[in-house]
Amino acid sequence: MSGRNPFDELEELFDRMQENFESAARTWDPAETDLPTSAGAGMRVDLEDTGEELVLTGDLPGFEADDIDVRVVDGTLRVGAERDEETEEEGGEYVRRERRRTSVSRSIDLPSAVDEDDITATYNNGVLTVRMPKSDPDSRGTRIDVN
Numbered sequence: 129m130s131g132r133n134p135f136d137e138l139e140e141l142f143d144r145m146q147e148n149f150e151s152a153a154r155t156w157d158p159a160e161t162d163l164p165t166s167a168g169a170g171m172r173v174d175l176e177d178t179g180e181e182l183v184l185t186g187d188l189p190g191f192e193a194d195d196i197d198v199r200v201v202d203g204t205l206r207v208g209a210e211r212d213e214e215t216e217e218e219g220g221e222y223v224r225r226e227r228r229r230t231s232v233s234r235s236i237d238l239p240s241a242v243d244e245d246d247i248t249a250t251y252n253n254g255v256l257t258v259r260m261p262k263s264d265p266d267s268r269g270t271r272i273d274v275n
Contacts, residue, residue, distance in 0.1 A: 171207065171232045175239075182242060182260040186234070189254035198249045198258055200242065205258065208233035 173186040188196060188209050197208045210231035242260040249258045 171209075171234045173207075173234060173236065175236060177239065181262055182238060182240070184236065184256075184258040184260070186256045186258075187254060188232070188251070188256050190230070191251075191254070193251045196249075196251060196256060198247075198256075200238070200244050200247060200260070203238050203241070205236045205238055205260070206233070207236075207256065207258070 171186050171188060173184055176183045176185070184205060184207075186207060191209045191211055195209050195211045197206075199206045208231065210229065212229050238260070241263045243263040246261045247258065249256065251257075
């Protein structure tokens with residue numbers, strides 16, 4: 129008598145389910161897709177440590193420099209961009225007007241302290257570059273009185 133092991137069939141089912149979940153995760157992972165930024169993929173960035181400074185390079189196609197907000201808050205670099213798009217079409221006896229707001233934002237924890245007064249940001253051909261000179265943390269520390 130050759131019986132089928134139900135546990136083998138169950139294991140095969142779990143393997144197929146795992147493959148399906150992994151495939152779906154790759155489909156929705158912004159890093160694995162080529163969706164445009166305005167489609168919700170977020171802003172792709174590189175953060176480089178040159179030794180003297182941290183350099184962030186991020187893709188923000190279609191924005192103007194005035195649309196971009198860059199801040200360092202509590203050791204986190206925050207980059208946001210927002211714009212309104214407006215198109216008008218006229219034809220025959222009607223006018224159609226469409227408006228759309230596009231925004232992206234990223235928060236990146238900085239791996240070391242930076243000199244916030246000397247940070248510079250440039251925007252050229254859809255690429256944002258933020259240069260953040262590193263600063264030495266206060267090696268003396270902060271004295272805290274104990275009562």
